[in-house]
Amino acid sequence: MYNTEPVDEQFEELKKAAIELWQTFDNRFGYVDEKVNAIKGIDNISDNFMFIVAMFDSRNQRRLAEKLSPETRKSIRERMVDGGTYEDDTPF
Secondary structure (H helix, E strand, O other): OOOOOHHHHHHHHHHHHHHEEEEOOOOOHHHHHHHHHHHOOOOOOOOOOHHHOOOOOOOHHHHHHOOHHHHHHHHHHHHHHOOOOHHHHOOO
16 A cells, blocks of 8 residues: 555645645755655655655654645555554654
């Protein structure tokens, strides 16, 4: 399941939320631009959904989760658990 793409609406919701979150960080060295451009440039195939989630450390994954609908959080949680994360360790 980890490598399975979600429905397009969830993918687009995650992309939008991730870009919004990245834009709250300091871009002094272009790191934010690099991350935002990477997100903008990917399609809803394979594990790209989880690639976006994996860009964030656990603290910022919690911040990301707060921006998402319950359905999208569930899709991420299911994929994280399928990938080996303990359910209690996922912020989604």
